[in-house]
Amino acid sequence: MATDLDGTLLRSDGTVSPETRAVIARVEAAGVPFVMATGRPPRWMAQVVEQTGHRGVALCANGALVYDLHTEQIVEARLISPEDALQVVHALRRAVPRR
Numbered sequence: 001m002a003t004d005l006d007g008t009l010l011r012s013d014g015t016v017s018p019e020t021r022a023v024i025a026r027v028e029a030a031g032v033p034f035v036m037a038t039g040r041p042p043r044w045m046a047q048v049v050e051q052t053g054h055r056g057v058a059l060c061a062n063g064a065l066v067y068d069l070h071t072e073q074i075v076e077a078r079l080i081s082p083e084d085a086l087q088v089v090h091a092l093r094r095a096v097p098r099r
Helices: 018-029 046-052 082-095
Strands: 002-004 035-037 057-060 065-068 073-077
Touching: 018 046
Parallel strands: 002 035, 035 057
Antiparallel strands: 057 065, 065 073
């Protein structure tokens, strides 16, 4: 099971309802993998762990990083190389005229 964080799992004030926290616990107790997906960097995940009690993994940085919430370690990274990023920038500049 996977979920987005901001505006989905987390309320606008950054909290998680008791009901949502209970559902997460039941999902994990049933042995169902529970993954959070977010654009957030790993350094912003401590608050989420505190709110949810979840200690599994999260896909952070828009999916570029797999982050272990228990060990607070990046376990996998799929980064865009600087060369590839520069190619994208050049393609966008060609495709979208400046104003």
